[in-house]
Amino acid sequence: MLLVYEVKLHSDIDQVWQRIQNHSGDMFKTITGLDFTYEIDTSANILIPSRTDYNISKSDAKKVLDRVPLKGPGEISDDVRGPSYLWAILHDSRISNDEW
Numbered sequence: 863m864l865l866v867y868e869v870k871l872h873s874d875i876d877q878v879w880q881r882i883q884n885h886s887g888d889m890f891k892t893i894t895g896l897d898f899t900y901e902i903d904t905s906a907n908i909l910i911p912s913r914t915d916y917n918i919s920k921s922d923a924k925k926v927l928d929r930v931p932l933k934g935p936g937e938i939s940d941d942v943r944g945p946s947y948l949w950a951i952l953h954d955s956r957i958s959n960d961e962w
Contacts, residue, residue: 878927890950919941931953
């Protein structure tokens with residue numbers, strides 16, 4: 863008999879989103895070394911980076927989470943808003959985990 867196991871490689875988006883919320887206001891760095899912070903609008907589930915005037919949705923974070931680790935934001939630039947910010951946040955040790 864062949865047994866098939868599903869391996870969950872990444873944390874649930876709700877767990878990761880909670881870590882993202884916990885670090886709202888902290889300093890992060892883009893892949894090019896630019897500092898930024900962000901705020902979270904919990905009523906709309908959006909992330910608001912300090913270096914731009916557009917919002918990044920939790921659903922965009924989920925799209926990226928399903929693909930990490932990534933070499934860089936260019937791998938997701940056509941798929942989500944704020945790829946540099948999402949890449950930086952999801953690859954930061956405060957948000958990421960040992961599973962990726």
